[in-house]
Amino acid sequence: MTKRVQAKYKIDRRLGQNIWGRPKSPVNRREYGPGQHGQRRKGKLSDFGTQLRAKQKLKGYYGNISEKQFRKYYEEALRLKGDSGENLIGLLERRLDAVVFRSKFVATPFAARQFVNHGHVRVNGRRVNIASYQVKVGDVIEVKEASKQLAIVLEASQLAERDVPDYIEVDHSKMTAKLSRIPGLAEVPYAVQMEPNLVIEFYSR
Structure with a gap:
C-alpha cells in the first residue's frame, strides 16, 4: 500500500x-x-x-x-x-481506485484508495483490495453488498460538483460500474x- x-x-x-x-x-x-x-x-x-x-x-x-x-x-x-x-x-484511468472515484462511489481519489484497500470493492465478482489493479475494458466493478449503505458512498453519489465520464457506465441503484473504453486525454474530466x-x-x- x-x-x-x-x-x-x-x-x-x-x-x-x-x-x-x-x-x-x-x-x-x-x-x-x-x-x-x-x-x-x-x-x-x-x-x-x-x-x-x-x-x-x-x-x-x-x-x-x-x-x-x-x-x-x-x-x-x-x-x-x-x-x-x-x-x-x-x-x-484504468487504476481500480481511479475507476471507483470516477464512478462517484466515493468523493476523492484518496478515499477511493482507502475504500479499495479496505476490501469494499469487487471486480467481476471477486474481491480486489489493490488500488493500482488495472481494470480491463468490460470489467464490472461493484461495491460489495455490506458497504452499499455506508455514508461516504451515499453522499458521494449525490455530489453535484462532478459527473461520471462517458467512458464509464454506472448504475448507482446497484452500485456497479463498467469501463466501456480506455479514454484519451481530452475525455478525462x-x-x-x-x-x-x-x-x-x-x-x-
Whole structure:
C-alpha cells in the first residue's frame, strides 16, 4: 500500500492550483504555497521546472502515487503503441481506485484508495483490495453488498460538483460500474489542464 505523506490540500497549495476542483480547496482562498516561504514571489519556471510541475500535478491527482510506481506507468506507456502521453493517461484511468472515484462511489481519489484497500470493492465478482489493479475494458466493478449503505458512498453519489465520464457506465441503484473504453486525454474530466507529454519529456531527459 502506498503511503500518502502530504495532506491533500498541501498538494493544491504547493502547485497553486485546485487540481481536483473541490470547493473546500485552500487555493480558492489563497493562491500562495504552504509554509513560511509560501508567499515569496515566484520566478519564471525553467523547462525542467515546467516538466517537474506537470509530473507533480499528475502524480498528485491520483492520490499522490509513489515515484517508483509512477515511473513504472511511464515505462509501460513507452512500451505501448501510439502516443506515450495518451497511453500514460489511459493507464492511470484504468487504476481500480481511479475507476471507483470516477464512478462517484466515493468523493476523492484518496478515499477511493482507502475504500479499495479496505476490501469494499469487487471486480467481476471477486474481491480486489489493490488500488493500482488495472481494470480491463468490460470489467464490472461493484461495491460489495455490506458497504452499499455506508455514508461516504451515499453522499458521494449525490455530489453535484462532478459527473461520471462517458467512458464509464454506472448504475448507482446497484452500485456497479463498467469501463466501456480506455479514454484519451481530452475525455478525462480533469479540473485543471494536465500535460502528460511534459511528464514523458521529464522522464526522457
